[in-house]
Amino acid sequence: MNLKHKIALVLVVLGTKGFSQWEYRADQENNTAEVVGTIQFNYEIQDSVTLHLSKSRKWGLDLSIKGNLFKKAQKYYALFEISDQKIKVKEFMILNQRLRILQLEDLVSNEKYEVEDFLKILKRGKDCTLTLRSEDRVIQGYNSLSGITLAINSILNFRLR
Secondary structure, eight states: HHHHHHHHHHHHHHHOOOOEEEEEEEEETEEEEEEEEEEESSSSSSEEEEEEEEEEOOOOEEEEEEEEEEOTTSSEEEEEEEEEEEEEEEEEEEEESSEEEEEEETTTTTOEHHHHHHHHHHHHHHHHEEEEOSSSEEEEEEOTTHHHHHHHHHHHHHHHO
16 A cells, blocks of 8 residues: 555544543532543534433433434434444433433343443443444444543442432
8 A cells, every 4th residue: 555545544534533532520519420422423414422421310320322313203223342342222212312321232142231231341442433323324433442441430439419
């Protein structure tokens, strides 16, 4: 592969993959805590989604994917590829442009995971590829999981009043 092809490949990869850093937020006044990682996808249509982990009295431990892609009347497919595992979102609900994850399933072993079990897999991973499919499009993005262990532990250790 010559230099022009290598440079073009790098530009294509950077233009179509999203990278995320994780941010922890605690709101003592509203008694909530959340971890947020934003992934931007650059295709014909500008999409961005946010992986959102929060803990509150109302929802308990809540993992969701937030973005303008999600509408109540559509069907969705979400797949996380972490290390050698392919884990799809098995049960979810759409609420306020969020795909709220209730249960996940390993596509190879058929093992089912609740959110807290899935977080253990995320913490062990180095990176994650997220694929989202709706009725009218498919988007895929890459998320570096560096720093996610500290962020997840901050949420898990957050004490609700």
